[in-house]
Amino acid sequence: MLRRIxxxxxxxxxLVTGFASADTLPLPPSLVDGASDxxxxxxxxxxxxxxxxxxxxxxxxxxxxxxxxxxxxxMILNALRVPAPEVPEYLPYRTFTQxxxxxxxxxxxxxxxxxxxxxMTLDQLGAVFAVKPVTVTVRHAAxxxxxxxxxxxxxxxxxxxxxxVVNYLRKVMGQQTGGHFSPLAAYDxxxxxxxxxxxxxxxxxxxxxxxxxxxxAMDTPDSDNAGLTRGYLLVSAxxx
Numbered sequence: 097m098l099r100r101i102x103x104x105x106x107x108x109x110x111l112v113t114g115f116a117s118a119d120t121l122p123l124p125p126s127l128v129d130g131a132s133d134x135x136x137x138x139x140x141x142x143x144x145x146x147x148x149x150x151x152x153x154x155x156x157x158x159x160x161x162x163x164x165x166x167x168x169x170x171m172i173l174n175a176l177r178v179p180a181p182e183v184p185e186y187l188p189y190r191t192f193t194q195x196x197x198x199x200x201x202x203x204x205x206x207x208x209x210x211x212x213x214x215x216m217t218l219d220q221l222g223a224v225f226a227v228k229p230v231t232v233t234v235r236h237a238a239x240x241x242x243x244x245x246x247x248x249x250x251x252x253x254x255x256x257x258x259x260x261v262v263n264y265l266r267k268v269m270g271q272q273t274g275g276h277f278s279p280l281a282a283y284d285x286x287x288x289x290x291x292x293x294x295x296x297x298x299x300x301x302x303x304x305x306x307x308x309x310x311x312x313a314m315d316t317p318d319s320d321n322a323g324l325t326r327g328y329l330l331v332s333a334x335x336x
Contacts, residue, residue, distance in 0.1 A: 120300055124270030126309060130291055130302030138284045138304050139291065144254035145282035148291070150175035151259070152281070157297040159194045164277040165216040165261075167295040169225060170197050171279055172259045176333050178229055201227040217321035218263045221277065222329055229334045237315035238325040245314075246307045248330060249290065250283045257333045262292065263326040264313035269305060275318060275326060 128135050139145060154174040158167035173192045174180070180190040198208050205227070206220045216224070222234035235248070252258040260280040267273045281302070282291040289304040305313075317323045 120298070121272060123300070123303060126270055126306070128289065128304035130293075130304060135291075135302070135304055138287065138289060139282055141286065142282040142284040142291070144250050144285075145291075146256050147175075147253050147259050147279070148281040150257075151279055151293055155293055155297075156194075156295065158295045160212070161296075162212050162215045163194055164295050165221040165224075165263075166194050166197060166211065168261045168277045168279050169221065169228075170194055171293075171295070172261065172331050173197065173228060173230070175259065176230060176257055176331075178333075198224075214320060215275070216277075217318055217324075218327050218329070219321060219324070221261070221263070225329065225331060231332050231334050233330040234327070235330065236325045236327040237311060238327075240327065242308060242311045245311050245328065246283075246288070249280060249307075249328065250285075252330055252332075253280060253283050253290075259331045261329040261331065262290075262310065262314060263318075263328065264310060265316040265326060266313070268313035268316060269309055271300060275316075275320075 123129055128138065139148065151171055154171045156167055156171060158164050170192045178192070180192045181196045182190055183193060183196065202224045205223045206216055218236065219234060222232050225232040235245070249260045252260050261277055262280055263275065263277050265274065266276050276296065278292050278294045280290050281293045283289070284304070288307050290307060290310055291302060291304050293302050294300045314326045314328060316326055318326050
């Protein structure tokens with residue numbers, strides 16, 4: 097039975113992680129391609145993957161190079177089944193898109209023109225999330241620790257309807273090059289690796305990264321955020 101479950105997961109993994117065979121950038125040896133056989137095995141063996149399938153079902157590519165935070169938010173809002181606006185081309189169906197998730201409320205926090213120019217900071221994305229019917233907690237790496245991050249992220253990924261968005265500096269992980277947002281999807285305890293569903297799918301595939309390397313990439317100052325460190329967001333459905 098367990099072998100059948102594992103085989104089914106591998107098949108599903110190949111379907112939902114093998115999105116595009118674009119000419120993506122090469123990965124450093126420290127990262128494991130989520131769409132590879134090794135990456136699929138890590139998913140099957142991971143102890144915390146409740147977030148994986150809801151996110152995979154809503155996985156998308158950021159529509160421009162500044163919308164990594166926007167794309168991450170759209171994925172999570174749709175995965176949480178938050179009531180969404182109408183989309184004219186999909187009527188009568190509703191869904192969040194990168195075109196309708198920003199509105200007058202988010203504009204008051206950070207104008208879309210600013211996002212298009214330089215993206216968002218961790219605090220800005222947290223504040224934008226907070227205008228939606230979700231609960232969001234902002235964690236700067238400098239105010240946390242590797243152990244705290246591992247515990248909080250693992251617990252979230254092992255619980256239904258809880259999600260984690262990481263804000264990290266790519267070059268610290270051996271990628272090119274600047275700050276980036278993407279959701280986490282799973283955690284494998286044996287290898288101490290997290291799966292990042294990278295929303296810049298034209299650039300990198302989903303990757304498994306060690307907790308230590310990911311935390312180091314988050315524990316970097318962001319000059320656009322008064323030198324505060326990057327970090328992570330914990331997002332869940334708002335309880336009544």
